[in-house]
Amino acid sequence: MQLSYNNQSLLATGCYEADDPGITRFGKQVIQEMNRVGMVIDMSHSAERSTLHAIELSSRPIAITHANPVFFHPALRNKSNTVLKALAESGGMLGLSLYPFHLKDGSACTLASFCEMIEETV
Numbered sequence: 001m002q003l004s005y006n007n008q009s010l011l012a013t014g015c016y017e018a019d020d021p022g023i024t025r026f027g028k029q030v031i032q033e034m035n036r037v038g039m040v041i042d043m044s045h046s047a048e049r050s051t052l053h054a055i056e057l058s059s060r061p062i063a064i065t066h067a068n069p070v071f072f073h074p075a076l077r078n079k080s081n082t083v084l085k086a087l088a089e090s091g092g093m094l095g096l097s098l099y100p101f102h103l104k105d106g107s108a109c110t111l112a113s114f115c116e117m118i119e120e121t122v
Contacts, residue, residue, distance in 0.1 A: 001034065001039055001040070001041065002043070002044060002045055002046070003027055003030070003031075004046045004047075006045050006077075010024060010026050011026060012024065012043075012046050012050040013047040014045055015046060015047050015076045016076055017047055020047035020050055021049070022052075023050055023057060027050075027054075034058075035058055035059045038060075040060075041054055041058055042062070042063050043062055043064050044063075044064050044067050044077070045077065048082070048083060051064070052083060055086045055087060055090050058090075061091040061092040061093065062092045062093075063093040063094075064079060064083075064087060067094075067095075067097055068103070068117065068121075069081065069084060069120070072117040072121075073104045075101055075102045077097075077101075077102060078102055096118065096121075098114075104117070
């Protein structure tokens with residue numbers, strides 16, 4: 001379950017917000033309950049600090065199911081090396097995105113370019 005969808009929610013800050021105070025008080029309770037029942041936390045649409053905060057707060061690995069590294073393309077939804085490193089160190093999962101607005105060169109992104117991004121990310 002995603003804790004935010006691009007904008008501020010009652011749980012976390014979305015990637016389109018200018019200010020990211022992190023996971024809210026209610027969000028902390030939701031993460032705890034999600035961990036308890038075995039639900040996966042998805043931070044694909046969340047902002048940097050909120051994502052790092054969720055990784056820190058969760059007793060289970062989280063997921064970013066559809067985003068790319070910001071080094072590949074500077075889309076607001078793509079994730080920084082800091083987030084990707086924290087995700088990997090916590091045992092989390094990264095799923096990459098084929099959405100044109102997340103790709104270098106948009107819909108003209110080549111398979112070779114996408115595979116190079118995967119290799120560099122790994």
